[in-house]
Amino acid sequence: MHTILPFLLAIIVAIVLLQMLATKLKVAYPILLVIAGLLISFIPGLPILRINPDLIFFIFLPPLLFEAAWTISFKEMKKWWRIIGSFAFLVVFFTAFSVAITVNHLIPGFTIALGFLLGGIVSPPDAVSTGAIMKFVKIPKSTSAILEGESLLNDASSLIIFRFALVAVGTGQFIWQEATMDFFWMVLGGIAIGLILAWLFVQAHKNLPTDAPSDIALTLVEPYFMYWIAEQVHASGVLAVVAGGLYLSAKRMIFLNSASRIKGYSVWESFVFILNGMVFFIIGLELPEITEGLRTEGIPIKTAIGYGLLVTLVLILARIISSYAAMISTLIFRPSVAPRMGSRNLRYYMPLFLGWTGMRGVVSLAAALSIPVYLDNGFPFPHRNLILFITFVVILVTLVVQGLTLPYLIKRIKMYTVYGTNEDEEERVRKKIKHQLKEHIYHFLKTRYDSDLHDNRSVQRIVKMWEERTETNEEDWMNEKTKTLFIEMLQSQRELLNEINKDLSINEEIIRQQLYQLDLEEERLKIV
Structure with missing residues (x-):
């Protein structure tokens, strides 16, 4: 503990300094954090930072999802619910399916279940990375709302795929009838639990003699309660946090006073910034341990890098294809709900932009690290280190390549000047x-x-x-x-x-x- 604590404090200081540097360079700070974590991991003598896989989701995901639900515009989500729903569910399922089929045919020893497990891990784009990049470029409000709404819901859909695939790998079987019932319970049960708990928290804030510090303290523990209780009854903790966060956000003017809202905004902004920074740093710090695991399994690093680049290419192509398919189907079947474009050329560029916003990050890392080391029968989890390495390559490549080129793409197609509120x-x-x-x-x-x-x-x-x-x-x-x-x-x-x-x-x-x-x-x- 005396060794890890100074190391963690040093990481927080490094996160702050790198964020300042990223702002000056006009680069998304997650890119610098991943690269810095990777470079620091090669310094000899540093303590190995290990986190219990079972706690990865519980530590990082609830507050990150809660804050995202708190800040998003629910009005905009309702306005663009069709395209948000298609990207958050249909595109994620199609992406996971594409990855599963590809790796099943091209990576030796990868079953369909392992393929869907990997697909569920790498299919959801990261909202933090996209949001950090959007600070330096301007895009239409409707596009921003679509990306924010998608990022809020695609975590749930991808993690549902991940959970079912994890069960299939562990048991060696997949029963469609049970899976269908479990799916509906996870979705509907998670939403119901989140809303019920959110209503109870509103009553607590309103009826207890709380002040700003106690109100903020309650909001910090609320997402953990929602997530934990939903997971205890095998519902979706992610959807519970999202649904509860949206409800509390809509009622904030009722149960929080002005002091709680002002101070809570600053507290949450700093808290989420540190959590995001820690996760992206961990991405870089984990690489040496992952590569060591590959060596023990006899998988050459070059081969593993090739697999990672292959999966990254599949992800990018699947998202772009899905974007164009969504545009075409909307124009054919529901042209009245399609976003109005300032020019015909922009109509063809918009799906390319949406397809290129698929940077991976926090959720993918948390899912990969949560894979158990051993199965219930005591055998090692098959290809765990390779899955971790592929996930790392996907995160690194999408962050650096797509993250650095996305601002250029936005300016190139002149999205903001042609279309959207100026x-x-x-x-x-x-x-x-x-x-x-x-x-x-x-x-x-x-x-x-x-x-x-x-x-x-x-x-x-x-x-x-x-x-x-x-x-x-x-x-x-x-x-x-x-x-x-x-x-x-x-x-x-x-x-x-x-x-x-x-x-x-x-x-x-x-x-x-x-x-x-x-x-x-x-x-x-x-x-x-």
């Missing part, structure tokens, strides 16, 4: 919403506090301030009456913003920015 349009919407808020508050004061306009000078000043849109310079204008009035005004503005957000044409990110500003204003009032 900055001028967003600024126009933002100004319109601010104007609506000002008008709303003025009418709110005139109707609700009309009787106070004649005998309360503080209220008169507030009305005049909003009417003339100027700030008073007097220092003694704030008292308990006006402070209560201001807090009611802020709550009324929140209600108006929630109504405005029902308009599907409004970017929800703008609404969330305005809500955050209201939270900041409320906290400022509390210390006046």
Whole structure:
């Protein structure tokens, strides 16, 4: 412990420094973290960082999925649910099937069950890598929503494939009837458990005398509870966390106060950043141990690299083919729901872009490392080290090759300038919403506090301030009456913003920015 702890602290410091360097170089930080972990692993004398495979999912996945569900726009997910669903389920299944067939024919000793196991591991793209790259390039909001929604759900579909394949490898048989029943229970049971627990957590936040620190502490343990309880009854812990996270996100304005929302945002941002950084570092650090396992099995490194590159090629081609198939089927059967393109050429480039956003990362590594070392009968798990090595090659190649070339591809096809909401349009919407808020508050004061306009000078000043849109310079204008009035005004503005957000044409990110500003204003009032 005294050896590992300083090593872990040093990794966290390295993560922070590499993230700064990545921002300066305008490179997605997961790329640098993987390369740095790989280089550090060759330093002699470093302690070997081993994590119990059974704890990989439980440590990393619940908070990462919960944070993703908390930040995604559920309105945008509903808007593009068809293409999100096809990418999150159909494309993942097709990709896993393609990998299974390929490795079964080309890698000696790989059964169909092992092929589906590997396919389930490497099929889901990594949201963290894609999100990190999107910070340096601009893409249409609809495309961003599709990628975020897909990344939230494809983890569940890929891990379901992984779990069934793991059972098939261990038992040597696959019963379709039982698998079908188990599949529906995993999906429906996971969603139901997540929603029930999320509702209970909302009641706890609302009815217990919590403050900001206790609210944040509860949100940190909630995803672990959802995941653990769902897994105990053999439902999908991933879907439980996703469903519960979406429910809590939709109710955040009800059960969390402004202080909890503001402080919780910073805490979660730092927590998830460290978790992501640790995982990508582990990817690099694990390679020497994996290659040593290959040597013991008598598999040459060059041969294993070839297998890894082969699987990577299959993944890229399967995703691109699926993207074009989805586009063609949508244009034929449901042209009314297809995203509008600014040009015919862009229509053909869009599937290529979606197909090229398939960087692998956290989920693939966690799934690969969770493969047991031994089967239930005591025999070593077949080709475990080769599966780990192929997964590492897939992650490294997709991160470096696709991650570094994706910004160039986006600029090359001019996605943002041709199609999507531009900055001028967003600024126009933002100004319109601010104007609506000002008008709303003025009418709110005139109707609700009309009787106070004649005998309360503080209220008169507030009305005049909003009417003339100027700030008073007097220092003694704030008292308990006006402070209560201001807090009611802020709550009324929140209600108006929630109504405005029902308009599907409004970017929800703008609404969330305005809500955050209201939270900041409320906290400022509390210390006046």
